[in-house]
Amino acid sequence: MRQISLIGGGQAGLLLGFALLEKGYDVSLYTDRSAEQVSNSRLPSTPFLFDGSLQFERELGLNFWEAAAPWGEGMHVDFRNPDGSIAFTVQGHLGELRGQTIDQRLKFSRWLEEFPRRGGKLQVRPVTVANLEEIAADSDLTLVAAGKGVISGFFERDDERSEHRMPPRHVSAIALTGPKLLGARPWRRIPFRPLRFNFVAGVGEFFSLPFHTQATGEARSFLFEAIPGGPMDRFLEAESGADMLRIAREVIAAFAPDDLHHLDGAQLTDANAWLKGSFVPTVRKPVGHLPSGRLLMALGDTAVLNDPIAGQGANNATRMARHLAREIVARGGAPFDAAWMQSTFEEFWNSSAQYATAFSNALLKPPGAPVAEVLAAATVHPPVADAFVRGFDNPRNFWPWIADLEEARRFIEQKRRSA
Numbered sequence: 243m244r245q246i247s248l249i250g251g252g253q254a255g256l257l258l259g260f261a262l263l264e265k266g267y268d269v270s271l272y273t274d275r276s277a278e279q280v281s282n283s284r285l286p287s288t289p290f291l292f293d294g295s296l297q298f299e300r301e302l303g304l305n306f307w308e309a310a311a312p313w314g315e316g317m318h319v320d321f322r323n324p325d326g327s328i329a330f331t332v333q334g335h336l337g338e339l340r341g342q343t344i345d346q347r348l349k350f351s352r353w354l355e356e357f358p359r360r361g362g363k364l365q366v367r368p369v370t371v372a373n374l375e376e377i378a379a380d381s382d383l384t385l386v387a388a389g390k391g392v393i394s395g396f397f398e399r400d401d402e403r404s405e406h407r408m409p410p411r412h413v414s415a416i417a418l419t420g421p422k423l424l425g426a427r428p429w430r431r432i433p434f435r436p437l438r439f440n441f442v443a444g445v446g447e448f449f450s451l452p453f454h455t456q457a458t459g460e461a462r463s464f465l466f467e468a469i470p471g472g473p474m475d476r477f478l479e480a481e482s483g484a485d486m487l488r489i490a491r492e493v494i495a496a497f498a499p500d501d502l503h504h505l506d507g508a509q510l511t512d513a514n515a516w517l518k519g520s521f522v523p524t525v526r527k528p529v530g531h532l533p534s535g536r537l538l539m540a541l542g543d544t545a546v547l548n549d550p551i552a553g554q555g556a557n558n559a560t561r562m563a564r565h566l567a568r569e570i571v572a573r574g575g576a577p578f579d580a581a582w583m584q585s586t587f588e589e590f591w592n593s594s595a596q597y598a599t600a601f602s603n604a605l606l607k608p609p610g611a612p613v614a615e616v617l618a619a620a621t622v623h624p625p626v627a628d629a630f631v632r633g634f635d636n637p638r639n640f641w642p643w644i645a646d647l648e649e650a651r652r653f654i655e656q657k658r659r660s661a
């Protein structure tokens with residue numbers, strides 16, 4: 243059977259690894275931390291997965307937390323003025339596209355334990371560019387899914403597809419438990435367990451999502467996306483979880499004061515439940531050439547790294563793992579050459595990743611006329627609001643209307659008529 247090597251034990255690498263094991267491939271996965279180290283690490287991310295992504299995990303029998311974790315059933319978005327007052331609100335239901343956020347420390351540590359049980363070869367060590375030569379020499383195909391790890395820089399930036407040269411946001415997150423954050427209806431005025439979004443003009447955005455973590459079970463994550471140099475850009479000074487929580491309270495008091503009481507009695511789920519940082523969203527060329535001439539292929543964030551504002555990274559990594567699994571099997575015994583790698587990626591880019599990327603980049607800017615018109619309609623027409631929030635499961639659904647005012651008007655009419 244063909245030998246496939248994967249670098250990186252995250253969403254993309256592990257999912258593709260499991261999918262290929264199921265098809266009988268000989269799969270080696272190299273990752274820089276053991277299950278125990280991952281479990282005891284700092285919060286890496288707070289990724290909400292929509293139904294399309296959860297479905298792939300279900301198919302692979304990896305949905306170990308689905309019955310226990312809280313569901314995000316819809317979105318409640320307040321668009322706010324710079325002083326925190328609400329300009330308008332959009333609230334929509336996800337319906338069957340509802341999703342969950344599982345703490346990646348819990349998920350990946352469990353999946354890393356599961357991988358050898360299903361016949362995968364797990365190697366815990368940081369891979370360097372020099373190691374890549376040995377690994378590729380022993381493999382029919384080597385994929386790098388190292389996320390924001392430095393080794394991802396081995397793949398050349400695609401300037402045409404990469405819009406940013408600087409981090410568009412400074413990103414920070416915490417996971418909290420607290421008496422006013424949990425349960426089916428934590429916000430009394432919202433008739434479901436929400437993904438709670440605040441977009442503050444000229445300041446940034448913050449998002450609170452239902453979260454499931456090892457330490458406390460149900461919790462809520464808070465992701466803050468601060469415009470660099472703006473009034474919310476205060477988290478980088480934090481040196482502990484306690485600092486993060488204090489700054490989070492101050493930011494919410496300043497920009498969403500009506501939400502502040504939800505943090506009464508709140509605390510971090512564990513001492514490591516926080517992160518801060520920034521990065522440049524980057525699309526990379528999918529094929530890497532080693533000095534020997536051997537080839538590598540980029541996967542997940544290594545290939546397409548977006549700002550988390552639209553919640554697309556782990557969803558995109560999942561879609562890409564699924565696409566690769568299908569294409570690898572379809573390749574049969576033919577070589578995984580550069581032309582195959584390029585065309586396999588192009589197909590994924592054209593059918594999926596370009597939309598996740600363009601949508602993420604669009605949310606980083608003030609809305610254009612088509613989006614403004616759809617959002618205005620969504621404030622008064624629930625079917626328009628539902629269609630808008632359901633688009634997050636597959637951002638391709640935002641096209642063509644997101645970029646064309648006439649199409650946006652047609653979209654509004656169509657949704658209103660279907661009510």
Ligand SMILES: Cc1cc2nc3c(=O)[nH]c(=O)nc-3n(C[C@H](O)[C@H](O)[C@H](O)COP(=O)(O)OP(=O)(O)OC[C@H]3O[C@@H](n4cnc5c(N)ncnc54)[C@H](O)[C@@H]3O)c2cc1C
Binds near residue numbers: 274289541554556
């Ligand atoms: C704060 C925040 C919030 C987010 N929210 C969302 C969201 O709501 N929805 C969503 O879909 N996405 C979200 N994302 C993005 C999401 O977390 C990532 O897109 C996703 O985890 C990417 O998966 P990946 O497998 O490509 O990389 P990762 O999950 O980052 O995995 C990479 C793995 O490679 C390992 N590694 C790195 N270097 C090496 C090396 N040299 N050798 C061996 N192993 C190595 C790492 O340890 C890691 O295990 C968010 C991100 C952040 C930061």
